[in-house]
Amino acid sequence: MGATKTEHFTGKQNAIATLAKALGHPARIAIIEYLTRIDACICSDIVNELPLAQPTVSQHLKELKNAGLIKGSIEGNAICYCIDEKAIEKLQNYFGGISTKLAARKDQCC
Amino acid sequence: MGATKTEHFTGKQNAIATLAKALGHPARIAIIEYLTRIDACICSDIVNELPLAQPTVSQHLKELKNAGLIKGSIEGNAICYCIDEKAIEKLQNYFGGISTKLAARKDQCC
DNA sequence: AGAATTAATCGTAATATTGCAATATTAAGT
DNA sequence: ACTTAATATTGCAATATTACGATTAATTCT
Numbered sequence: 001m002g003a004t005k006t007e008h009f010t011g012k013q014n015a016i017a018t019l020a021k022a023l024g025h026p027a028r029i030a031i032i033e034y035l036t037r038i039d040a041c042i043c044s045d046i047v048n049e050l051p052l053a054q055p056t057v058s059q060h061l062k063e064l065k066n067a068g069l070i071k072g073s074i075e076g077n078a079i080c081y082c083i084d085e086k087a088i089e090k091l092q093n094y095f096g097g098i099s100t101k102l103a104a105r106k107d108q109c110c
Numbered sequence: 111m112g113a114t115k116t117e118h119f120t121g122k123q124n125a126i127a128t129l130a131k132a133l134g135h136p137a138r139i140a141i142i143e144y145l146t147r148i149d150a151c152i153c154s155d156i157v158n159e160l161p162l163a164q165p166t167v168s169q170h171l172k173e174l175k176n177a178g179l180i181k182g183s184i185e186g187n188a189i190c191y192c193i194d195e196k197a198i199e200k201l202q203n204y205f206g207g208i209s210t211k212l213a214a215r216k217d218q219c220c
Numbered sequence: 221a222g223a224a225t226t227a228a229t230c231g232t233a234a235t236a237t238t239g240c241a242a243t244a245t246t247a248a249g250t
Numbered sequence: 251a252c253t254t255a256a257t258a259t260t261g262c263a264a265t266a267t268t269a270c271g272a273t274t275a276a277t278t279c280t
Binding site for chain 1: 114115116118119120123124126127128130131132133134135136137138139140142143146147161162193195198199201202205206208209211212213
């Protein structure tokens with residue numbers, strides 16, 4: 001085994017899990033925070049911001065892109081990466097919804 | 111390699127990554143949703159709710175617990191698991207903060 | 221006490237992730 | 251065309267995750 005049984009879960013559950021998984025690494029959190037902080041997209045120096053080798057950073061960027069958390073386009077010989085706001089909103093709304101439901105709970109045993 | 115270099119990142123980055131990682135599996139999302147839905151904590155039948163074997167579910171529960179997303183206490187020969195609202199709030203606030211910062215951005219190249 | 225019930229743990233196989241050196245690719249500058 | 255600069259890909263070793271059968275531990279019921 002070792003492979004996740006995605007086929008047994010709903011599309012929405014898998015979608016949220018994919019986003020969460022992509023953020024389940026401190027380097028990728030750091031990338032998102034950096035992209036948020038610089039208030040711009042062209043970030044050729046993102047490698048210098050992280051304590052990891054260039055291929056490793058490139059791989060993390062790829063995973064964020066695959067998950068739909070960042071968008072990128074070729075911009076000369078540099079790359080323009082941006083956060084996809086919709087993905088962040090999706091997460092915010094998801095956890096917001098859970099919070100609301102939890103707050104409306106009557107029983108709280110633990 | 112294969113081990114995450116947590117020591118190079120901030121405590122906050124690691125904390126968010128830990129929470130996100132724990133939710134980075136559809137079964138664990140399904141568990142959280144189930145715990146939210148039943149509006150109670152005693153959920154001995156959680157195994158029947160998931161398309162996975164009992165040891166696998168137990169393992170997922172353990173990971174959610176280690177990440178601080180659920181709390182549990184022994185309750186007879188069943189177990190009482192609850193969502194830890196603070197963890198969900200942490201995530202909600204985190205993504206809310208990013209959303210806000212992104213919305214305030216001037217440039218939007220992508 | 222003995223049986224039944226429920227959840228955790230152990231052991232293990234299959235697969236995925238992480239990280240990096242080496243190399244390739246791509247585009248800009250000369 | 252040649253060099254430089256920036257990012258991507260490949261290949262691989264180390265480690266982590268996922269899943270489950272078998273077993274164990276703890277509690278309840280009779």
